[in-house]
Amino acid sequence: MNLALFVWRQKSPADSGGLQQYEARDISPDMSFLEMLDVVNEDLIKKGIEPIAFDHDCREGICGMCSQVINGTAHGPQEKTTVCQLHMRNFKDGDTIYIEPWRAKAFPVIKDLVVDRGALDRIIQSGGYVSVSTGGVPDANAILIPKADSDRAMDAAECIGCGACVAACPNGSAMLFVSAKVAHLALLPQGCVEAARRVCVMTETMMKEGFGNCSNHYECQAACPKGIKVSFIAKLNREFIKSLAKPSEAL
Amino acid sequence: MILDGKCPSGQLPLKWDKHRQELKLVNPSNKRKYKIIVVGTGLAGASAAATLGELGYQVEAFCYQDSGRRAHSIAAQGGINAAKNYPNDGDNIYRLFYDTIKGGDFRAREANVYRLAAVSNQIIDQCVAQGVPFARDYAGYLENRSFGGAQVSRTFYARGQTGQQLLLGAYSALSRQIHAGSVKLYPRTEMLDLVIVNGEAKGITVRDLVSGEIRSHAADAVCLCTGGYSNVFYLSTNAMGSNTTAIYRAYKKGAYFANPCFTQIHPTCIPVTGDHQSKLTLMSESLRNDGRVWAPKKQGDTRHPSEIPEDERDYYLERKYPSFGNLAPRDISSRAAKEVCDEGRGVGPGNRGVYLDFGDAIKRFSKEKIQERYGNLFDMYKKITDEDAYEQPMRIYPAPHYTMGGLWVDYNLQSNIPGLFVLGEANFSDHGANRLGASALMQGLADGYFIIPYTIADYLARTKPGTASPEHSEFKKSKEDTENLTRRMLSINGRKTVNEFHRELGRIMWEHAGMARSEEGLKKALELIPQLKAEFSQNVKVTGTGTELNQELEKAGRVADFLEFAELFVLDAMQRKESCGGHFRTEYQMPDGEAKRDDENFRYVAAWEFRGEGKGPELHKEPLEFENVHLAVRSYK
Numbered sequence: 001m002n003l004a005l006f007v008w009r010q011k012s013p014a015d016s017g018g019l020q021q022y023e024a025r026d027i028s029p030d031m032s033f034l035e036m037l038d039v040v041n042e043d044l045i046k047k048g049i050e051p052i053a054f055d056h057d058c059r060e061g062i063c064g065m066c067s068q069v070i071n072g073t074a075h076g077p078q079e080k081t082t083v084c085q086l087h088m089r090n091f092k093d094g095d096t097i098y099i100e101p102w103r104a105k106a107f108p109v110i111k112d113l114v115v116d117r118g119a120l121d122r123i124i125q126s127g128g129y130v131s132v133s134t135g136g137v138p139d140a141n142a143i144l145i146p147k148a149d150s151d152r153a154m155d156a157a158e159c160i161g162c163g164a165c166v167a168a169c170p171n172g173s174a175m176l177f178v179s180a181k182v183a184h185l186a187l188l189p190q191g192c193v194e195a196a197r198r199v200c201v202m203t204e205t206m207m208k209e210g211f212g213n214c215s216n217h218y219e220c221q222a223a224c225p226k227g228i229k230v231s232f233i234a235k236l237n238r239e240f241i242k243s244l245a246k247p248s249e250a251l
Numbered sequence: 252m253i254l255d256g257k258c259p260s261g262q263l264p265l266k267w268d269k270h271r272q273e274l275k276l277v278n279p280s281n282k283r284k285y286k287i288i289v290v291g292t293g294l295a296g297a298s299a300a301a302t303l304g305e306l307g308y309q310v311e312a313f314c315y316q317d318s319g320r321r322a323h324s325i326a327a328q329g330g331i332n333a334a335k336n337y338p339n340d341g342d343n344i345y346r347l348f349y350d351t352i353k354g355g356d357f358r359a360r361e362a363n364v365y366r367l368a369a370v371s372n373q374i375i376d377q378c379v380a381q382g383v384p385f386a387r388d389y390a391g392y393l394e395n396r397s398f399g400g401a402q403v404s405r406t407f408y409a410r411g412q413t414g415q416q417l418l419l420g421a422y423s424a425l426s427r428q429i430h431a432g433s434v435k436l437y438p439r440t441e442m443l444d445l446v447i448v449n450g451e452a453k454g455i456t457v458r459d460l461v462s463g464e465i466r467s468h469a470a471d472a473v474c475l476c477t478g479g480y481s482n483v484f485y486l487s488t489n490a491m492g493s494n495t496t497a498i499y500r501a502y503k504k505g506a507y508f509a510n511p512c513f514t515q516i517h518p519t520c521i522p523v524t525g526d527h528q529s530k531l532t533l534m535s536e537s538l539r540n541d542g543r544v545w546a547p548k549k550q551g552d553t554r555h556p557s558e559i560p561e562d563e564r565d566y567y568l569e570r571k572y573p574s575f576g577n578l579a580p581r582d583i584s585s586r587a588a589k590e591v592c593d594e595g596r597g598v599g600p601g602n603r604g605v606y607l608d609f610g611d612a613i614k615r616f617s618k619e620k621i622q623e624r625y626g627n628l629f630d631m632y633k634k635i636t637d638e639d640a641y642e643q644p645m646r647i648y649p650a651p652h653y654t655m656g657g658l659w660v661d662y663n664l665q666s667n668i669p670g671l672f673v674l675g676e677a678n679f680s681d682h683g684a685n686r687l688g689a690s691a692l693m694q695g696l697a698d699g700y701f702i703i704p705y706t707i708a709d710y711l712a713r714t715k716p717g718t719a720s721p722e723h724s725e726f727k728k729s730k731e732d733t734e735n736l737t738r739r740m741l742s743i744n745g746r747k748t749v750n751e752f753h754r755e756l757g758r759i760m761w762e763h764a765g766m767a768r769s770e771e772g773l774k775k776a777l778e779l780i781p782q783l784k785a786e787f788s789q790n791v792k793v794t795g796t797g798t799e800l801n802q803e804l805e806k807a808g809r810v811a812d813f814l815e816f817a818e819l820f821v822l823d824a825m826q827r828k829e830s831c832g833g834h835f836r837t838e839y840q841m842p843d844g845e846a847k848r849d850d851e852n853f854r855y856v857a858a859w860e861f862r863g864e865g866k867g868p869e870l871h872k873e874p875l876e877f878e879n880v881h882l883a884v885r886s887y888k
Contacts, residue, residue, distance in 0.1 A: 028527055051803060059490070060326055063326065125429045134424070137380035140379040144392065158412060161320055190379065191382045
């Protein structure tokens with residue numbers, strides 16, 4: 001099939017950028033979206049035009065590197081799917097496709113479709129962990145965890161840190177990302193010891209990094225390739241309120 | 252030269268304890284004076300950087316991805332082995348050791364493998380303490396499942412995303428150290444050279460992938476944790492960025508490259524659909540717990556699998572290996588799949604595929620149970636192939652997945668260059684000629700959490716901190732060389748893209764040095780690779796400049812190294828005139844087609860030394876001594 005693409009091209013962070021039109025020819029429905037872009041890029045290189053820069057790595061939907069807004073939707077039209085797992089059979093011959101980078105105040109564009117998501121790492125660095133050093137820990141089965149809690153923690157822990165939730169949110173909020181980490185650890189006995197401190201520092205860093213707040217659009221849940229539910233944002237809020245009841249020296 | 256792995260003497264189970272007693276320590280207040288560079292933030296790199304940071308060293312960590320959470324360890328699906336024996340099914344450290352050494356077809360060091368098995372239990376404890384949500388039963392205890400090459404259930408898992416959860420655990424420990432200031436992380440930064448001062452590894456030269464700046468970093472020791480080189484085959488289950496550049500350039504600076512031809516072809520991957528394919532996707536080995544592998548008995552049978560009656564199906568793994576059945580090790584299962592396809596009994600496009608059938612398992616348990624165990628894998632399969640594996644069997648075919656070869660290291664994980672340590676898949680040490688499932692995660696974390704913290708101290712305690720500086724002439728030279736290399740790449744301005752060269756190299760390697768290798772084919776490869784390399788240096792087209800984010804330039808550097816490395820790989824495959832593990836030479840096989848190992852002549856590690864451009868590499872051997880296990884013909888029948 002043949003497709004018309006409008007792709008965001010931006011030379012550098014300082015450049016204002018704009019949409020450029022390209023053609024994708026002889027695309028097989030078995031190709032992934034990124035393989036379609038590979039074809040377009042090979043063609044551009046042969047013409048001496050710089051190929052479209054985009055982040056990608058594992059191409060199996062787990063590393064969280066790929067990050068494109070396709071026709072206005074983060075990661076494109078298929079539910080619970082990263083761009084690299086989106087296949088061209090979801091499009092028709094003659095379609096026009098608009099491809100843009102993640103758009104959010106906290107994710108400055110580096111080049112074309114590549115953005116800087118360092119803010120998400122800085123949120124984790126501020127406290128998204130159990131403060132345990134290597135060695136000197138109890139036997140793994142000494143900590144019993146009810147299956148339901150463990151499963152729910154895993155539901156949250158599946159987050160791949162791609163940032164689609166932020167790109168999809170009209171407020172550019174990272175609440176789904178933060179809530180997934182807060183909930184994952186707060187649901188487990190190993191993590192709940194530090195839960196109050198963790199939720200405070202992580203939300204504080206989130207605000208400082210320029211992410212907006214949640215006003216219940218649920219766009220994040222719709223865009224999340226791992227199907228992480230907004231109910232974790234409720235859990236985040238609950239953890240936050242609980243932390244307020246703690247004396248400040250306990251945080 | 253005969254190489255010495257410096258394994259400690261004494262009884263096998265006591266070697267590591269005894270060795271730890273003998274290793275020197277660095278006192279706590281002196282640790283902060285030493286700087287350690289860690290390259291790569293996968294399981295080995297992240298766990299090493301975090302643990303060394305916790306101990307008080309100054310650590311600088313580097314990764315080419317945009318975050319420390321994305322290295323390809325994250326894609327490991329099935330699980331991690333440990334000798335906990337929680338299921339009470341007869342497991343212990345010795346059995347894990349034995350299974351691993353036998354699985355590797357007796358081409359690994361006993362002492363290393365035993366140590367790996369011994370620390371395996373600590374890894375599980377550590378990960379649970381970090382909050383890794385391993386699967387649990389209703390009483391809250393940890394669950395286990397089975398993996399290939401073992402008759403016990405010793406694999407811990409977190410749904411189909413075990414690698415992800417373990418890496419996020421290590422990444423969280425790393426993040427904690429970044430916050431504490433003991434680790435400085437440089438994302439989007441790629442190592443392009445190793446710097447050696449007075450014969451010791453004292454730093455690296457890197458390219459900042461965003462600004463294009465090439466600069467050097469000095470330290471007291473360097474740890475390479477940069478993964479494997481399966482992408483030499485172009486199509487593999489590795490991430491697009493996975494490469495051999497860091498270890499290959501260390502090789503060119505004098506580090507020995509061991510057993511480069513030992514590569515693992517994983518039996519259960521989604522088959523290739525066309526030329527556009529950029530990578531292959533693994534379907535976890537854990538699927539073989541419940542899935543049955545079969546092919547039609549008749550050649551060229553194009554019927555829909557549901558129309559092929561039971562008695563016209565050949566469950567060839569169960570038939571050939573009754574005691575291990577569908578859980579035969581990876582090398583054996585892959586070769587068996589190739590055999591049935593070579594016989595014309597393959598299915599799907601190009602007839603390169605076999606079925607992995609869950610029909611019986613769904614009948615025995617329920618669709619829901621199978622969904623709970625492998626739901627994410629079935630979803631992924633559907634997205635890629637547009638087929639529903641609950642309704643019809645999956646189609647699978649082998650694909651390059653893991654490389655047992657890597658830089659040569661001694662028992663301390665130190666290469667032949669003092670101060671250069673190599674961890675995880677990047678080294679050669681623990682898996683011999685074939686790695687068992689769920690052992691890569693174990694090795695990465697064992698090296699990073701529990702081995703390097705001890706062994707690196709022994710080296711550091713013998714050196715003065717802060718002796719190297721980026722002002723030293725070796726650093727300046729390395730920086731200049733790297734800048735020249737980049738400039739040259741950009742100036743060729745030929746007509747073929749980097750991908751075209753990579754694809755062509757992959758075709759050569761897969762055809763002549765893939766699942767079955769022959770003297771004739773390898774010779775052919777040795778003809779074709781230098782031609783392709785020469786063409787690359789004349790005719791590659793790299794767009795853009797060196798002073799910006801330039802993904803073509805990044806790829807060009809990696810493919811240039813793959814082109815050189817491929818020759819070394821083939822040379823190694825040629826000299827090893829035996830079949831063992833994943834290395835199958837068609838000339839050396841049993842009458843029944845099984846691998847024919849030659850312990851008398853090839854019971855050694857082949858370590859290659861670079862002797863300069865235009866000169867062939869020199870082969871050094873490290874003889875493998877087996878004091879505890881009996882060298883047997885590996886049988887899974």
